[in-house]
Amino acid sequence: MEKLMISGGRPLRGTVSISGAKNSAIALIPAAILAESEVVLDNLPLLSDVAVYSEILEELGAHVFWEGNQMKIDPSDIRSIPMPNGPVKKLRASYYMMGAMLGRFNEATIGLPGGCNFEPRPIDQHIKGFEALGATVTNEHGAIHLHAKELRGAKIYLDVSSVGATINIMLAATRAKGSTTIENAAKEPEIIDVATLLNSMGASIKGAGTETIRIEGVSELKGCRHSIIPDRIQVGTYMIAAAATRGDVLIDGVIPKHLEALTAKLLEMGVKVEELDESIRVIGASKYSHVDVKALVYPGFPTDLQSPMTSLLTQAEGVSVLSDFVYSNRFKHVPELVRMGAKIRVEGRSAIIDGGPLNGAKVKASDLRAGAALVIAGLTVDDGVTEVSGVEFIDRGYDNLVANLRSLGADVWRQTE
Ligand SMILES: CC(=O)N[C@H]1[C@@H](OP(=O)(O)OP(=O)(O)OC[C@H]2O[C@@H](n3ccc(=O)[nH]c3=O)[C@H](O)[C@@H]2O)O[C@H](CO)[C@@H](O)[C@@H]1O
């Protein structure tokens, strides 16, 4: 096991380039199995979640060639075999194998997803969608069994605007007979990315990125080449880290529009943010105002940046209130930040943060973004070393984190525990 060691107190300065989005990649890889021929994905992030997904596809007989930031997936020899255990259990997004297998084979047996469990994460809306498309869904011994004689288009209203359910239903519905409408669909940029890939494969999806998505089923999908959108959560994490260390960082390979909610909050705090065509520059200041933040579905402030933002708000003057309306209990980073001297209490779905300096401590990342929050907190510590264990969570979502931070002047290294 490894841990991250951070000797903080250095402002981050320089330029960093961001890879493709994890939350796109781990939906695009399973989407590729719907094609009859090779799908090429460019701008792939080098993450453990991506490695696990390539393992899942190989187990099913797909040929996966992964070199650097490109993955070629030839699904022509893929078989329908049950996957109750193994790599599917390591990954949250393995739930996309349900929609993809259902679309390809009209059946699937998949273990319940693993990954970051900061609170119970139900998949009832995914199941509701599959059932509406004509599938029978049962849950036996920790695995979901799905079977349909034939998938038929349907009108599906999501009770909650779920990213995973929207994509999963899209995957299955591309091969259903007739048209499907998803109402109250999630609008996150990753949904548009998946629809773009599926449309390049020959699907007919309209309205991705709005709350109504219409899918006309097709009988066959073909291979294509697709470049993954930039990872807005990694971008946001570096923006927050630049502000927290009162540095000056240019983040390259960005779609600035995807970060509007964060940019607005940083400006409100007194951080200088310059938006360019494909990059964002964040320049820190010596004093920050306290702000209130509400994590909401897109285009609101992303829940995945809620934990990193908590660390930044410890550097503001006065009391900030940060509420999460997507995951009401996503606060496992708070007790760890308190160990570092932060004055934070959790009340219901809100963290109340009273600004003040942090000190180095031994802390534990219990999920991916909690890990990012602790790294940012460690970077702000003027005197002392912070040790962050649970690095395997951080590796799920941050490509080249140590090298990137070091190139920006941070004193960060990995150490075997
Ligand atoms: C792989 C991936 O893309 N992960 C992202 C995805 O997760 P994920 O797709 O799992 O998150 P959802 O958008 O589905 O969850 C949003 C909310 O809906 C609830 N819900 C969801 C599905 C369901 O069937 N029933 C239900 O009640 C969840 O408990 C949560 O409160 O979106 C989240 C919200 O932006 C992000 O934090 C995750 O990084």
Ligand SMILES: C=C(OP(=O)(O)O)C(=O)O
């Ligand atoms: C929670 C996250 O991912 P996942 O849904 O894959 O666990 C995340 O990216 O912050």
